[in-house]
Amino acid sequence: MVNGTMAADGHANGSGSRKVDVAIIGAGPAGLTAGYLLTKRGFSVAIIEKDQTYVGGISRTVEHEGYRFDIGGHRFFSKSQQVVDLWNEILPDDFIQRPRMSRIYYEGKFYSYPLRAFEALWNLGLVRSTLCMASFAKAKAFPNRNVKSFEDWTVNQFGQKLYSIFFKTYTEKVWGMPCDEMSADWAAQRIKGLSLWGAVIDGLKRSLGLNRRPNDGMQTKTLLETFRYPRLGPGMMWDAARDRIVGSGKGEVLMGHAFKQLAADGAGGWRLSAKGPDGDLVIEAAHAISSAPMRELAARLYPLPATTLQASRLKYRDFLTVALKIRSEELFPDNWIYIHDSKVKVGRIQNFRSWSPEMVPDESVACVGLEYFCFEGDALWDSSDEELIELAKQEMAILGLVSPEKVIGGVVVRQEKAYPVYDDEYAANVAAMRTELEAAHPTLHMVGRNGMHRYNNQDHAMMTAMLTVENIAAGARIYDTWCVNEDAEYHEAGNEGSQGTLPARVAPSEDQAAALASVRDVPARIVPEKAAAKAA
Template sequence: MTTGPAAKPGELSVDVVIIGAGPAGLTAGYLLTKAGKTVAIIEKDERYVGGISRTVEVDGYRFDIGGHRFFSKSKPVVDLWNEILPDDFISRPRMSRIYYEGKFYSYPLRAFEALRNLGLWRSTLCMASFAKAQVFPNRNVKSFEDWTVNQFGHKLYSIFFKTYTEKVWGMPCDEMSSDWAAQRIKGLSLWGAVWDGVKRSLGLNKKPNNGMQAKTLLEEFRYPRLGPGMMWEAARDKIVAAGGQVLMGHSLRRLAADTKGGWRLHATCVGGGETVIRARDAISSAPMRELAARLAPVPGTVLDAGALKYRDFLTVALKVKSKDLFPDNWIYIHDSKVQVGRIQNFRSWSPEMVPDQDVACVGLEYFCFEGDGLWASADADLIELAKKEMAILGLCDPSDVIGGSVVRQEKAYPVYDEGYADRVSAMREELEAKHPTLHLVGRNGMHRYNNQDHAMMTAMLTVENILAGERIYDTWCVNEDAEYHEAGNEGEVDLPRVVEHTADDRAAALSSMRGVPMPVSQSAANTDRDAA
């Protein structure tokens, strides 16, 4: 499917060609057409734009792929959201909890509440385990498990940290670096939480007994009434209205540099055939390893970039004859009896996501690797698995399920494994040195675990660079001050300052990404490098 006017069948000539119609690609396309540039965007999906931020619709039911809260500290991002979708945002309460053995626990975890919910015997064991860890701590802390057990004791670690973390990342906690744990769980004090809870029970403390010193998560957020895909469909329509082109069902086959410093992109169309697009500048939000394999001439980094890895997931959406099963936007499943890692309640994101008021629609998220047993399972088998696990969790009766759908999302999370930083750095250095008109943007394009607003910002700065005809902004510094908790005021931060490209800038940018676990061996290597 081609959206927008074509120059001539099979061949186009534009100012900028963009690979991928996700948040980064569409943000770039919108701003470039607004500035008077001609653009063509290729997207391999035949139906949906938005990438991981798309909204899938089946029989009137809409599914958010992963859950996308529209909150950003970046004023330019907030202003752009309002410009593209001025009349369709709704304000939604934020609620996420942990579910363990039939009970809900606050998220972020409130230690005193957790001990109370666990009951006298189990909480006693947790406190005894914690006391043991305080008296006999592990002095050689290397892994996520080492750090967390030292902080909370083995019992609480096994209940609230181990199971979910291993589901998401597909690696044992004793193989994950302790650095990630220190960032992700910073500020939670078990002794502080218990003591606050005791004072609260005596009427001596009116503050929330969450034991947290870190900032709390935002209490409400904005959300498009028909899901995040509504934003990106509106962006697509505005691009087309301004004369741009969005070519659906087009996959990148080859991107070749021409002798004049521009680009010649070859895209394979669904059903056969090929489209060729000529452009001065090229923007890529395609996975870095895929871009490397399709560049011509083949860069020297292609073999290294080809080793970059990703974590995938799939959503099994179930329609259940019931009122809403729980009020949360999603719940985290910390239970080893089931494979599901998180369950969304689509009506809690927006009532308009679910057309039947007597039907609850939930999405069970399974984290996996593309091609493994879960990923390769038939849709019918996955729906049966989801029904079975909902019953095990006590969340619904399988006989009340009246339908289901499966949505697979490949390359959802870039993996920060051994050597990934060197591969990304080498790829970046080579492209910036040899191809200044090729720009990498977005989560997969830069192999960075960015939020939606950070991905948009990389595109916004890239557009400024293209319009200026030189790299005046370092897009790799976006998200360098990222925090795990969403906090602060919306739109309080403006564009980053113009920066010079230095080795220290590049190293800082690569080391400042949103928290993702690294292997213990990689963390040790980083420590040795820093010491040297």
């Protein structure tokens, strides 16, 4: 290390320069996984992270006055045995087993998630259920023959009434665009195995004692009933990974260092520039791994890629969490509940004690996180913390979950670029940048959710890093990292560790666009024709 110091907590700081084997941008799950595995193999690494306090990215755990908050909710489940083994290796003694419970909340009642149609009709009451069934009958008798949008597909399947209650409001809150502009393909992928008519017939049979199978019209896989979780939140995993990297003597994690530029050195290597609390820092490395958003990487590469303009059009959905401390032993047992109610802006409410009792130190206090989906710079995002806490208190009262006077404290956590947006041109923009950079810079590796502009879970992000390490160690692209995350139900069903081997090796000549054919639970926009129709 040149002109640098090591803080007492193991975090590197200071200005100057470093020379390492691999420079890594971002200390999220992908970056830290890569750093940990590289140091185990004897490579020297330097990781820059713009956050001054937390590693883990969107998988971090924020602490406020002894209370811990999971940003987004992260169940530790993976079909990959390699990922499961790595979790156990990094954090061998701190996992707990937790029950899985998520429900939908609508007008004061809870509904199972995934939705059980017969239960939903029962909870809605006779009059509304009758209207729902009439709407369903109309949709079946006079279906839309020109199905293009999420709205078209869902109304055809369930009728206008059920669509408006259980699909429209929440979906538009999450993605920030009207349901009539989202692709029907996404609806068909997201909502499957539920037959409304089959649910009604099955429910009637069971009410008469003729059928006791817990089917309820569903023909889907059984979801996880329990999951493993670090006792102090997911950030515990990534704190441990950071400490192991630093403890190896082969790596450092530079907190509070913002990515400025990544310049090719003309000999196949890289010069990574970052702005830190003590001045500018330059890291020289043979390889560079980026988990930075693709559009930021393109804008900070030197020389600028020809595809920089295309990358600049990549978009992201942001969200913020308002965590409230409430004088109550418990509010609900769910890990989180989905809010299908247009009277409020909140989309989902987490119950942190249901993730782990150790995250809430006072047994007489419930701690919940209200999640608001937004775009960076919009009115919600730019509201003050005080305004957002007051909004959260009032919306809890509107929902009938708690009265404002029981709230004894709150804090706001903003998460930018939480979800890569799959709009009508994202795939072409990603493919163009990927093709150019892989051809021009074989020692530059893109990993993780934002680094690849793919809606990855943390285990998917880790696997992209694991394959990247294999490629660096081999000195060639022997694994296609873009083949990770092709299972749309990866996080919902199946057996942990059921996929015990790495993906098949691929030749560098494999079609660059092949892996982009997979879309996991993210809607595509059906403009420009819908927008043109509206304009007309």
